[in-house]
Amino acid sequence: MSPIKDIKRRDFIKVSGMLTAGLVVARVPAIAGTKGLSALYQRGAVTTYFKSKNELQYIGMPVGGINCGTVYLGGDGRLWLWDIFNSNQEGIEPKVVDWGYKVQDKGTKVTSRDGACYIQPSKDIRPLEQGFAIRINYQGTTIVKRFHYDDWDEIKFEATYPAAIIHYIDAKLPLTIKLTAFAPFIPLDEDNSNIPVTIQSFELKNTGTTPMEIEIIGWLENAVNKFSMTKADDGKRINKVFNTKTHVSVNASFAATDLAKANNTGDAGSMCLSFIGTDAVGIPSFQLPFSADNFHVSKTDEASVNADEKLIGGIGSSAKISPGKTIKKDFAISWHFPNVGERINVPDARTGHYYLNKFKDAPAVADYVAAHFSFLSGQTILWKNTWYDSSLPHWFMERTFSNISALATTTSHRFKTGRSWAWEGVGACEGNCTHVWQYAQAIGRIFPAIERDNRQRVDLGISLQPDGGIWFRGEYDKRPAIDGQAGRVLGCLREHQMSADNTFLKTNWPQIKRATQFIIDQDKNGDGMTDTPMENTLDAVWDGEIAWIVGLCIAAVKAGGVMAHEMNDNSFADRCNEYVAKGSKNMDAVLFNGEYYIHRPDAVKGRSGIGSYNTCHIDQVLGQSWAWQVGLGRINNKDKTISALKALWKHNFMQDVGPFEKQHSGWRPYALPGESGMVMNTNPLKEANPYGESATWQMGYFYECMTGFEHQVASHLMAEGMTDEALILTKAVHDRYHAFKRNPFNEIECSDHYGRAMASYGTFITACGFEYHGPKGFIRFAPKWDKKNFKAPFTTAKGWGTYRQKETAGVQEHVLELKYGSLQLQTISLEKWNVKQQKGKVMIGAQSIAANFEQQGNNVLVTLSKPVHLQTNQSLRIFI
Template sequence: MPVGGINCGTVYLGGDGRLWLWDIFNKNQEGIEPKVVEWDRNGKGIKEKIRSRDGACYVQPSKDLRPIEQGFAIKINHKGNTIIKHFHADDWEEIKFEATYPVAIIHYIDTKLPLEIKLTAFSPFIPLDEDNSNIPVTVQSFEVKNTGTEVVEIAIAGWLENGVNKFSATTAADGKRTNTVINYADHIAVSSTFSPADPTKYHEAGDTGSMCLSFIGGNAIGIPSFQLPVTAASFSPNHEEKVTVNADEKLTGAVISTHKISPGKTVQQNFAISWHFPNVGKRIDVPDAKTGHYYINKFSDALAVATYVAADYSKLSSQTLLWRDTWYNSSLPWWFQERTFSNISALATTTSHRFKTGRSWAWEGVGACEGNCTHVWHYAQAIGRIFPGIERDNRQRVDLGISLQDDGSIWFRGEYDKRPAIDGQAGRVLGCLREHQMSADNTFLKTNWPNIKKATQFIINQDKNGDGMTDTPLENTLDAVWDGEIAWIVGLCIAAVKAGGLMATEMNDTAFAARCNDYAAKGIKNMDESLFNGEYYIHRPDAVKGRKEIGSYNTCHIDQVLGQSWAWQLGIGRINEKEKTLSALKALWKYNFMQDVGPFIKQHTGWRPYALNGEGGMVMNTNPKNEPKPYGEADAWQLGYFYECMSGFEHQVASHLMAEGLTDEALTLTKAIHDRYHAYKRNPFNEIECSDHYGRAMASYGTFITACGFEYHGPNGSIRFAPKCHKENFKAPFTTAQGWGTYSQKQTGSKQEHHFQIKYGSLQLQKISLEKLDGEKASQLSVTMNRHKIPFNFQQQDTTLLITFLKPVTIPANASLIVST
């Protein structure tokens, strides 16, 4: 599980509590472990070579990559005996790993010891607070409880190799490594640095910087040079303040904390490992990257990181744990909460970067396909809800700034590919509406409206024949330029133009709102009439070119109603006719979802291994009509995509199934992905597409949104919940522009109670929309906050209750607003 700050590199926590991978040195390598594995696709003895971007870590998951030396051990003095145990799997009877991202808890069990030992590992992760979630540190907090009848003395030692310039400076003549012990009132630290023999060298090296191991508190000693292996003597070292060695020598520092624990008492020992490597790396070639990492705005070195974390440890840890507890305290299935949220951990890997200028930048997956690719990242729903400030900046700075052209087109990879992708263009306009809705006021929309309007008009302009259906050949996420009228692109563009119209209305741009509404209405009508084959939505070939080039044509394509799926994320209503939409989703379930994809993929070639024999999933495309050459006349390499299970697309469908009330299907599809990434098979936090920790996988959060029936508009002060499951006794977390907390509803007979409990920040409301579960007319309502009645008006339409407050109501942290019927 990633346990470093977002946009700070990758540090993994293994199942036994050891840290590994350590991709913090700005190599920007392709894949968490750049490798090529041999793989027998169909069990016929024919070996193929699979790269990281093609699923090498799906076929052969990486483990125990340890470029630097690090670990923890405990010495226990009990009844005259001295016991030393390392915190790794070999030294314990049993280890239990609770992976509740962003926090993991590990229990170390030895029934012969009178101790309960627990490790809580995390980096500060606080929704809405992207800066305090962007700290290059991992916290390792040990709790040790004495379950016996006598005093037990323990000492925990943590050690860390000085890895500064480890890869760029390797000979004795290159310079010196130094570990320095620094004692503060609130923490004891070992600072690791490197001094080059030639001061002009290594300025641009990715591993130039500093590292630090610290103990938060005062009851510890720092050791600048710690000898391994660990023995009893290791816990009684000679006291030194500073040690320097040549660059070709290993230097490992340590911090040791000692406590006596009385029977029944518990001690907590908090360690922090921090790093500070300012240079982003040479593979990211954009001007902003040359300024370095975002965290250097706050921290001068790794010691400064440790000092900050020690000073604010109570707040940083309590708010991180509060989010963990809020997220998992839900009536939704535990595994569902895991799967829909865990993919945001990609932000805490080298998939994702943030530069000193504040610009966010990402590969599609670790080290592969650069530049915030719009046709990939628009699927990702998590960041806009958890760290909306990052997405607002990305829309304004990149999509509507660096990438926006005079004709309204948006370069789909920023500086890397100077052309638009039509699906990415539409997704970014839709993202602008989401970012506006996740704002406290209309500043974002006002500031960016001229450019949002221009980007929306570009979409309208791609309809050559004026029927409301995009038909201009442009790049799309399947890495080809398709001709004709393509349902999944048409619907997505209609949704984007409809979103543009809604923003135009808010900006009182009535002429443009009318233009958007006319386009959307025409497109909706024609899409439903022309691109629906009686069972599902299709791709109508270009009238002149026909099927000469690649396309999905009369096949059943996974994204065929993507526009409607996006619309549910934003609460903008129907794009496609309900009955036809349901028919399309049921066709996907009938033809594309498979409990075992093995027989299907065995019939095809060219696919990448993102689901294997015996595993379930929804494949990208099927040919229910058994047409010859269903994907066109061209022998295109991209055809391999059609036979794959790419989890980001699957999550998008699952979110749509949930929104349309096909709850069992949504849960089954999500569970199939969850099972493919079960820990006994591979890393549960690494959903793989084009390389590791793929950005599109954050579409999983959209399924959570639709399970809650959640809609929110910060500037308008409106919120809606209409849960799709466990309606009679529902509970789930939610995030808004300025606060987060828990929503719950409970039905008892004809009575309902709806609770909005704010845990962090605040929530300002003007309108609340809820469901009357029994379908009866509500005779009366009451709204209270902290037992004080709040005046309101309400109306009911069918089962929807709309409550409007006479003036805006602010719910502060630790307060609850209760609606009772």
């Protein structure tokens, strides 16, 4: 009997964290049908979750700096989780849920890596006391309210990573309150995005006719050595108030009896609660619970207690608000816990966190944030506004970008040496796994310097072997994974393209060449199709010629050839081109079954081992998908590629995965009955033993919906013009992570905040038809819809901004407006929607720029007479 049949429907809904089946249907409308499809294209409004709709309880938006641990912003504005103490546990909430049926070969117990937080979402994890409250004196009455779910008639959460806005509403108060919560997040500025701090910025407006007095107070428990030093004689907790010209702060520290022992723990360090500005009073010992009577400040500057006692510090800031006026109160919470933790066992980890290069303790973080608050907050909000100021749908912009928040969780680390290091998901599967992280398109576009360093330091350094193979988990697993190998070569091309000059390619070309040659060498019979059994992302060694691996390797070798050509290594470029031509021809001829691409078994071993064989596998044209991300053009026949994608849509996408899941067992619960998704593998030909003659636990993967793979397919669908399908698939994931059901910011695969989910950014890239090559000064835009009224953000090697195009009176206007940094350009490729180009003009401000316009089919290539260097707030305009 299928395990699903053994679960009562009401128990199934209960364990999934839902209330009733009817509510689920009502909360997340179906996406099928003409009306629903049209709605997907509409701009709409920011996704807003409401207390009144019971949509706040699972929200956990990461609001700490990247690579600084995990601090969650809850739906009501409270901070929770606080995974900043270097425990590196598996999952945001290590737990076991009895799912009631067998998962893979592990029995019925579901752990964090198997989807425990998908079926039973985490909430309300509060290892320390922290919060904010407001006291209001209005018309002779004093009102005290916590910024807490229970204290407001309505709370609205606007889900706009990296800065969320929360509205607090009390119908009886003539006061609007808006909280903007974030950590500094500035694309291309990885250092100022790597600050261990979270900022809570309150904005209050008196909408009444009489003045009111308010005081906002924040509090924070001293959690330094909270978990390691628990006995009275272990030492003293100390809170100390200090005032500077830019902030008022309470520093939390620990004075240990055994200093060496205390300093060697993951929770050793310091914390700081700060008010940005001077109009505040610090409270070294704040008492909870409080009321209007004890909403007070201390007259001392320091307090201490024994290690086994709780010590809470606070800061209060008051103001008088006249009718119609608005005030702001900015608070920051910083932390500094230098020890990475023993579970990450590489030499670089012993040096501590990357932020140690800039900050000696939490007060130093507070000093820096306060001194640079205008820049840090201003650039973060500028990026947020730039990202969401688009003609693309709000929900689409949210889903394709929000997964980069995994960098601000304990999935992702950066050590003092500068080395980046990551689990696959929080605390699970170590070592920057190449066959997972090669799907993640976001980092290379938002923080390209991090990815360049990771390629050079790890993939082409620590992990590169004499034969060109790249260890797929660094020091943790000294084998190459063939898909990870190919993805890293493709990543090298992306990192080169996202550079301002040729330094990265010139420095690393000998190593890139070896890594590319390694791929060529895995084609034992010389037909251009990799056939060497090797590890892949589905955790098994497959025999034969496997379409998704063959295609990925063809794309990687084509990337190698492009880089060889740029390095004037013509003989190697010819070798790569020969491999690509042969492989593409044979893949199309041999591995296409008339509908989709397949896995041809090994001639000797046959189907004795696991594989995808004649089945419809989600990654079957992954190589072509990757090719669109880096401007490589086609590696597979267009008609056959479209046919393969249509097959995936026909056989693998399901508006309700329930019936399919009832027929199979062993899958992990990343999509549940009643939810839409694209499953990994299907058997359209109804073959017996479609995945091989020997049952293995890895077969459970084939029945799952894993968002990273789904996003990869969505990006490819978008690239090929199948925009309806791309949007429906992306929306299916978006709906599975609706806040009524689970945390919208935590796409789960093998544990929480899974790295592969950052493939979602690739769908944004292909929606814009974006290509870029920094060293060549080349950029391209070819939007997939709304061509006559399109607007979207873009990032380049050294700058970011807004691109827009429109048509007025038969004239196409294309504008690149730089908001940050600088941008060198010489060639711009655009699409034409008029039949024939008559003339063109390029302007920077009032200055006309000499340029040549060349029509190439439906495209126009604009070549400037010499490179131009746009600076912040400059715009380049092209008229056709």
